[in-house]
Amino acid sequence: MVPVDHYLWLSLALFTIGVIGVLTRRNVIIILMSIELILNAVNINLVAFSHMFGGVDGQVFAIFIITDAAAEAAVGLGIILAFFRNRETLLADEMDMLKW
Amino acid sequence: MSDPRGTELSNVSATVLGADEIILNMGPQHPSTHGVLRVKLKLDGERVVDSECIIGYLHRGVEKIAEHRSYQQFAPYVDRMDYVAAVSNGLGYCEAVEKLLGTEAPIRARVVRTILTELQRIASHLLWLGTHALDIGALTPVFYCFREREEILKIFEKYCGARLTTHAFRIGGLQYETYDGFEQDVKRFCDDFAHRIDEYETLLTENRIWVGRTKGVGILSAADAIALGVTGPVLRASGVKWDLRKAMPYAAYDQYKFEIPTRETGDTYDRYVVRMEEMRQSRLICLQAIENIPTGPIMARIGKVLKPPPGEVYHSIEAPKGELGYYIVSDGTTQPYRVRVRPPSFINLQAFDKMARGSLVADVVAIIGTIDIVLGEVDR
């Protein structure tokens, strides 16, 4: 039986890596993927607690988060495509114009 | 990389690399360019924005060779141009030289020539149909087409001993009498072919996928077709009723009744329908001709050494792929001074860019197929 806090450590590790990715990388796709990683870390927490209390509420929330992630990925990738078409770059720090 | 952010680099490359335009090179060893045609496509996603046909991989200098051969010696060479319709090539050349000599083949020879040429037209169209369908992904018609084409090739073989590059005709007529049972063979083939062609049509004509793949694809308007000098089924599918067999009859075509099928839109489907109908009409011509082959000599009296008077001549026939013309200049010697061939495939290929622009990559294959090119003829 794995203690609950071990799930939290795993989640924390993934969360931190995700945050580091978002804050330090330049490539927008990698940033978007890091956000997915953060969402995923949250899911681990939810499911671990859900298992701890023997219910499924946490899992339902995790499903909502996955839905969210899907929506976010779709719109985010759409934006990246549009961005790439217009600026022909994938670097976040070159997104410095408010309109084009 | 002095700048740690590398912005300079990215700015430079941005001008070099298009956002999503890529160059796709098809051929010269691509399975569906029917030989060694190379097509350079500029694609925007999957859509063609520009195309360029690069030819010449099969150039053998046929026209130049003619200048160093006597008129008879050059005759077999023309078979190697449109090698899937060798008989038609031979007919055009022989008639052109006959015209230059101011003579004409006897009527019996002309009728036999007509029969063989029409059989060759069917064979050529069958090969086109099979490969065209194969390009669009229908795997089965090609075998059916080859089955019938085989029958035609057998008739050729029995007649002159060769199947593909036949050299069936001679300047001034025919070298060989028809063999015993020639009429029966042709008749049997024609009777059989009537329902064979229906068989192909059940596989394709009404098939939703086939219609979807060919309708509205590679449209060529009548004006464009005329401007580009396109001839043959491609022209007729655009709605221009132009067929040299009717317009300037040669061989014995003036004796037979047949229709010139035309369509309006000029898309790939129309070209398909036109060629299918042409096969039917060719079959009818064969049947009419076989009924009554006149008796008489098969060779005009032209002598063994051909020395046409100085002068020039242009003679063209309706080959399976379009107008096949020979322009021959004679300087009075035994060898032509200059021979220039107007091959239908070469001219028709010009229309490719017109048809391909704005279509998808998958359509390019259909469009190459629908023009019905033979690279031996394009490159000569």
Place this chain on the structure above:
Amino acid sequence: MSHLLSPSIMRLVLPVIYAVVIVAVLPLLAGYIVLVERKVMADMQARLGPMRVGPHGLLQPIADAVKLLLKEDIIPDKADRLLFWLAPLVSVTMALLAYAALPIGPAFQIADLNIGLLFILAVSSLGIYGIVLGGWASNSHYSLLGALRSAAQLVSYETAAGLGLISALLLAGSLSMKDIVIAQYDQGIWFIFYVPIGFFIYMVGSIAETNRAPFDLPEAESELVAGYMTEYSGFRWSLYFLAEYANMIIVAGIATTLFLGGWLRPFASSHTALPGTSIELLDALPSLLVLGVALYCFYLAPRQPVKIQKLVMAMAGGLCLIIAGVLVGALFASPAVLQGIHGAFWFLAKVFAYIYFFLWFRFTFPRYRFDQLMRLGWRFLIPLALVNLIATATALLATREWGGSLFFYTVLADVVTLAVAMFLAKNDEVDSVVPVADGE
């Protein structure tokens, strides 16, 4: 000896045995499906097909396998070596993993998962990575275009196929593959008769998912050479090939389980015993069929031209005879053994029947164009599948609320769905005649 066969040990050992059997037999089976495909193709195209290696080409798959394994393994320059190596492995692993939940007989199943169907769908949807990464890693335009096409195609048709499956799931009320078959036994009818349109949608979707003609765009040989496989050769290529055929068997297996009654024989719920015995009439059918094949082999054997071919043909006959013997033997064994062996027979028979349809389509239809394929998927199949789903659910609800026969209501539902299908098809026709306009 007795402790070795105790149920708890067997529960651990049997799945391993099944897994080994499947992994060992599958390549051979795939090879023979290729042979069948070539033979069927030849028959439809008025020719003979492979005839040289073994009588009627019976040993052709083995020759092909040897050829493939001995071929030079080429990795293109500038290819991404790691992914180039990984991609075919992903493809084949995912294809094999799906077999874990496929019930070939009432007992012949590696794991009866609670979420069996979803598991199979999930793993087979992972197979796409093999294609996409392989296409990208090859560093070639042809491969990349093929891979992108296939990615788009798989994602769109998975949706349609999945929605088609759900109509059958509603009737079964379970996601466990085993329970779905048992539900069909209990209701006394294969689900294809309740939801024929769902079956049709799944069939089209599954053909597209396995990249078979007329949806074989990712590997359209006349357009993109061989699609994502262009740069692969030898062993890696054969892994892709294996994955493709393994996937074909998987989709056929899913269809068999959900719509065609899985391992059940026809009329499984009606029992008519042969007079004087406890053997049922229809249970004798498999043995007679295989016996027929065996006799045909023996009839052909002396007519083979070469001595060795006579021998191989006779061996093939002998093999059939042994199978027939096993099938007959099962008739007199316990019901569990009977169900197991005959179940596997019927399951495989249905799978092959389904695959035969795949081949039939392949040799009849031309290939779709990419945009047409997308239009068919998104604007015809998915709406139709949704309507079908709602109609089937309504039929179920009506049966529950008002009583009456489910069959009657499902027929009504099918009629409604068909009407919608006509409407959709008509709409589609209007669109498809319009020539391709420029994207401006």
Place this chain on the structure above:
Amino acid sequence: MGLNSILFYFFAALAVGSAILMVTRRNVVHGAVYLITTLLATAGVFLLLQAEFLFITQVILYVGGIMVLFVFVIMLVNLDVSLLQYQFNRQRFVGGVLALALAAQLFIVIKMGKTSLFPQARVPEVLPKNTEAVADALFGRFMLPFEIASILLLVAMIGAVVMAKRRV
């Protein structure tokens, strides 16, 4: 240590290792592959937690759907340039330190709350059939959020189509 624990630590190590590789890779395709590995490892953790339905959702939706979209987009945009560019931005040190500080905070919270905040709850021996339980919750108590999520998806779909359209 039972089989369960071994598997958990294996999946955890796999997830963390691939995650680290994901954020450090130069090549985005490799990054995507490592993210897929992380997601699959997480799915494995879900399975160990007896959340079968979520495991499948994770695999079908996340790995089979969202990540395919990612890979698709990565292949649509040209990669050759980005390989040569510098991969980390100017605020990388500040960002890294901030992230680590956040991690440290969370670390302390978990460490402190380990005994008080999370009582070692009793896991019922026999869990209800997972898929049915999730379905009951989703279509019962969580009906409204479920509908809202579906509207969110619709909005996202329209948004994605508008964004990705060639010329608006």
